Amino acid sequence: MSHRALGVVVNPTADRGHADRAGVRTLARLREQGHHVRELSGTSFDDALARARAAVADGLDALVVVGGDGMVHLGANACAGTGTPLGIMAAGSGNDYARALGLPVRDTDRAVRVLLDALDTGARVVDAARVTSDDPDEEPRWFCGVLSAGLDAAVNARANTMRRPRGRARYAVAALRELARFRPFGYRVTIESRTGAGSTVTSVWESPGTLVAVANGPAIGGGIRIAPDALVDDGDLDLVLAGPLSRHGALRVFPLTYAGRHVGHPVVDVRRVVRVRLEPTDDGVPPPPAFADGELVGTLPREVHVVPGALRVLAARPA
Numbered sequence: 001m002s003h004r005a006l007g008v009v010v011n012p013t014a015d016r017g018h019a020d021r022a023g024v025r026t027l028a029r030l031r032e033q034g035h036h037v038r039e040l041s042g043t044s045f046d047d048a049l050a051r052a053r054a055a056v057a058d059g060l061d062a063l064v065v066v067g068g069d070g071m072v073h074l075g076a077n078a079c080a081g082t083g084t085p086l087g088i089m090a091a092g093s094g095n096d097y098a099r100a101l102g103l104p105v106r107d108t109d110r111a112v113r114v115l116l117d118a119l120d121t122g123a124r125v126v127d128a129a130r131v132t133s134d135d136p137d138e139e140p141r142w143f144c145g146v147l148s149a150g151l152d153a154a155v156n157a158r159a160n161t162m163r164r165p166r167g168r169a170r171y172a173v174a175a176l177r178e179l180a181r182f183r184p185f186g187y188r189v190t191i192e193s194r195t196g197a198g199s200t201v202t203s204v205w206e207s208p209g210t211l212v213a214v215a216n217g218p219a220i221g222g223g224i225r226i227a228p229d230a231l232v233d234d235g236d237l238d239l240v241l242a243g244p245l246s247r248h249g250a251l252r253v254f255p256l257t258y259a260g261r262h263v264g265h266p267v268v269d270v271r272r273v274v275r276v277r278l279e280p281t282d283d284g285v286p287p288p289p290a291f292a293d294g295e296l297v298g299t300l301p302r303e304v305h306v307v308p309g310a311l312r313v314l315a316a317r318p319a
Contacts (some may be wrong), residue, residue, distance in 0.1 A: 003034045004061035004119060008050050009074060010041045011067030011092070022091035022108045026296060029112040029198055030064070045074060045295075048120045052078035060084055062119060062314060068092015070145055073293035076128055079144040080310045085123040087115040087314040092171075094294060096219040097145045100232055101126075101315040106232040115314045124313035126232045129216050131304045132292075143292035144311065146220045147304055148229065150185060150212040150242070151250060152257075154178045154288040157222070157296075171221035179251050182201065184208035184244040186284030192275035192305075200256035200274060208284035210250055211268070213258075214304045218260075220294070227270070228260030233318075235308040243267045244284070254299050275305040 010023030030037045042048035042065075052063055056078050065071040070087055079086045079244070089112070090098035090105040102125070104110040105231035112211055112257055118124070126129035131147060146154055151190075189205040189212065196246070210279045215227030215238040230238040245253060245267060256262035263270050279301040280287050290297040 003036060003069070005036045005038070005059065006030055006062050006064055006087075007038045007052060007055040007060045008041045008064045008066065009052050009071065010039075011071045022089055022106075025108045026064065026066055026112060028088050029109065033116060036089040043058070045070070048104060049074050049077055056084045062115075064089060064115065065313075066091055066093055067125060069097055069145060069293045070295050072097045072302075073142075073295045074140045075319060076144045076173050076293075079312070080128045081307070082102040083312065085312040085314050086117070087118075087236065092102070094220075095294070097217055097232075099223070100145070100217040102220065103315055105216060109269075114316065117315065118314035119317065124160065124233075124317045125309045126311050126313055127216055127235060127306050127308050129237060129292075129304055129306050130310075131292060131302055133298060133299055133303075135168060136298045138237040141292065141297060142310070144215070144232070144273040144300065145215070145217040145293045146230075147214040147219060147286055147292040147297065147302075148212070148226075149214075149291055149300060149302070151178060151210050151254065152184060152220065152226060153291050154182075156221070156291040157288060160294075160299055171224065175254055179247060180256060182210075182247050182250050184210060185210065185287040186281035186282045187212060187287060188281050189239075190277040190279075191273050193273050194236070202252070205269070206281065206283070207239055208244035209242060210245045210253070211240055211262075212278060213240040214238075214278075215240060215271075216306065219236045224257050224258050225260030227272070228263060235306065236274060237276070237306045239271045239273045239276055241269045241271070243269075273306075277303045297300075
């Protein structure tokens with residue numbers, strides 16, 4: 001095993017400091033194996049991202065993030081499109097993307113072994129999604145998991161303001177609070193999908209709506225299967241749309257997302273896409289700001305497209 005130059009970014013606030021403890025252990029295990037390890041954690045998300053990007057540009061052999069899906073989001077925005085592999089020590093409360101890759105969750109020693117094996121045998125190549133706004137001064141963002149722009153985003157925003165309970169229970173409480181005040185949002189969604197002949201076709205969905213999610217991975221909120229059939233390496237995104245529902249209807253449909261059973265409901269439409277444009281309309285209340293990987297992206301309009309093979313992750317490759 002050759003010695004590598006590795007950068008490590010730790011989120012000490014994830015899951016009541018569990019990531020901080022996992023970060024200390026990760027740094028120790030990697031150094032014990034003789035690797036040259038740089039601690040890149042910053043004073044804020046933006047500071048850590050800037051440090052990570054600079055280290056990647058300097059020629060890291062891999063960047064390792066310790067925390068939940070927010071840290072994966074940071075890692076993707078440092079590594080996507082660069083060829084530098086991303087390692088994930090899943091130590092947050094959600095860890096949805098790590099589960100989609102089959103990585104160990106909250107087991108630092110086993111996760112380090114998986115990471116080191118992948119360094120030796122080769123990283124897994126997966127897709128990432130790119131999101132842009134109409135503001136030319138706003139930097140495009142990468143995401144790995146799911147961009148939420150409907151009731152799912154409103155619940156995410158509510159959950160981010162809550163300290164308790166933890167994990168999926170916090171998301172469930174946030175959902176109940178948002179459902180109590182829910183009214184359908186107004187959308188125009190322009191959709192570009194592949195055809196069987198290899199070309200693309202464009203369609204438009206314009207409607208009041210309840211759920212709008214653009215998914216590269218299957219889950220949000222610690223295992224809520226918003227796009228249960230989404231795959232991280234198929235070259236497509238899964239677009240999940242739910243039309244207008246009353247509060248009572250939303251209260252019945254939204255809980256089905258926990259097991260992915262909402263996709264069988266008549267009001268829900270799932271499409272395989274390569275690009276979508278999400279715009280607000282007056283045919284409902286203004287949609288909430290969008291979130292990707294649980295991190296705030298901003299208000300609509302937003303455009304999302306998939307970039308096949310944009311990211312290399314230190315995970316076992318499918319057989």
